[in-house]
Amino acid sequence: MLSLRIDNLAMSFAGLNSPVLLVDLLTIAAGERVAVTGGSGSGKSTFINVITGLECPTSGKVFWSGEDIARLSETARDRWRAEHVGLVMQDFHLFPGLSAVENVLLPARLARVADAALIARAHDLLASVGLSRPDQKIETMSRGEMQRVAIARAVLRKPGVIVADEPTASLDVEAGETVGRLLLDMAGETGSTLIVVSHDQRLIDRLDRRITLGAGRIVADSLREEVAA
Numbered sequence: 001m002l003s004l005r006i007d008n009l010a011m012s013f014a015g016l017n018s019p020v021l022l023v024d025l026l027t028i029a030a031g032e033r034v035a036v037t038g039g040s041g042s043g044k045s046t047f048i049n050v051i052t053g054l055e056c057p058t059s060g061k062v063f064w065s066g067e068d069i070a071r072l073s074e075t076a077r078d079r080w081r082a083e084h085v086g087l088v089m090q091d092f093h094l095f096p097g098l099s100a101v102e103n104v105l106l107p108a109r110l111a112r113v114a115d116a117a118l119i120a121r122a123h124d125l126l127a128s129v130g131l132s133r134p135d136q137k138i139e140t141m142s143r144g145e146m147q148r149v150a151i152a153r154a155v156l157r158k159p160g161v162i163v164a165d166e167p168t169a170s171l172d173v174e175a176g177e178t179v180g181r182l183l184l185d186m187a188g189e190t191g192s193t194l195i196v197v198s199h200d201q202r203l204i205d206r207l208d209r210r211i212t213l214g215a216g217r218i219v220a221d222s223l224r225e226e227v228a229a
């Protein structure tokens with residue numbers, strides 16, 4: 001379980017007058033379940049990219065349980081992410097031609113950590129997300145089933161944090177409901193901190209805290225409102 005602390009963070013791009021993300025201070029406790037919302041262009045994807053180390057901020061610090069990932073080299077950040085972050089994206093990022101279980105195991109195989117115990121866990125996880133055919137080719141699965149495979153893959157190595165970017169956006173209501181419930185169940189099972197970018201009110205309502213971005217700034221934080229109340 002990992003905690004997050006962001007200090008004096010700015011993300012700028014050449015040709016733009018002001019940073020697309022500017023966060024003076026943000027803390028997320030280990031095990032907290034947080035929704036990140038905001039309009040189009042408010043900085044949600046940039047926020048996800050920076051906290052997962054997919055992008056390096058222009059300035060500032062991103063501490064995960066005390067370790068500033070912004071100071072790591074790109075290779076070290078990639079290694080850190082593979083070990084500590086379970087990513088669930090809107091468009092799944094699964095590999096056609098591979099089966100469900102091969103997709104779940106692929107990152108672990110690339111990291112050379114897929115031992116017998118992890119292979120057994122991959123099968124158990126697919127069963128627990130309600131998929132009974134681990135050898136089914138990914139391209140033959142429904143979108144809801146694909147997202148369930150992506151969740152199993154994200155939690156395989158019991159990551160300190162699960163980060164999901166619009167995980168229910170391309171699903172119908174019923175599949176979205178299932179995926180939302182599974183994300184919460186799995187985060188509970190692995191004891192992971194959970195950060196979910198979403199517009200899905202049903203999913204947002206199930207989380208502990210809501211952070212709203214506007215023009216790259218935090219414009220509302222339900223935790224601060226509670227503290228202020």
Ligand SMILES: Nc1ncnc2c1ncn2[C@@H]1O[C@H](COP(=O)(O)OP(=O)(O)OP(=O)(O)O)[C@@H](O)[C@H]1O
Nearest residue numbers: 013014016020038039040041042043044045046047
């Ligand atoms: N590489 C880049 N170069 C220049 N501008 C960028 C770059 N990446 C993002 N931006 C700008 O930063 C702002 C925030 O983008 P971001 O993708 O984080 O928003 P978002 O909230 O995820 O939007 P959406 O919900 O539409 O996906 C936008 O104005 C975008 O144009």
